[in-house]
Amino acid sequence: MRKVLLLLYTVALAMGCNRGPSSEPQARLSRQQFVTVMIELESAQPAGRAAVLAVLAKHKVTEADLKEFVQKYADAPDYLSLAFDSIQVAVDRAQPGR
Numbered sequence: 001m002r003k004v005l006l007l008l009y010t011v012a013l014a015m016g017c018n019r020g021p022s023s024e025p026q027a028r029l030s031r032q033q034f035v036t037v038m039i040e041l042e043s044a045q046p047a048g049r050a051a052v053l054a055v056l057a058k059h060k061v062t063e064a065d066l067k068e069f070v071q072k073y074a075d076a077p078d079y080l081s082l083a084f085d086s087i088q089v090a091v092d093r094a095q096p097g098r
Helices: 002-017 031-047 049-058 063-072 077-094
Strands: none
Touching: 031 049, 031 063, 031 077
């Protein structure tokens, strides 16, 4: 999952650098929803695709919604950084041996 987080964050930063200024972005998911789903996906991922799909269904979210969140806020790296930092802190707390 760390690789996924790093990849999403890197893509978001790269996209943000290539965009001009825009109006206030709005995604379907709030930052808190995004963080919550990503934390649960981290726990579900080792159990396989069915567990991942169950988390998405539980939150009524699609993979496209998660990608859209990253794309919408790509030009707001501080905002994305807060989300990814929150995810990382929660994941680290859940897995202290990492």
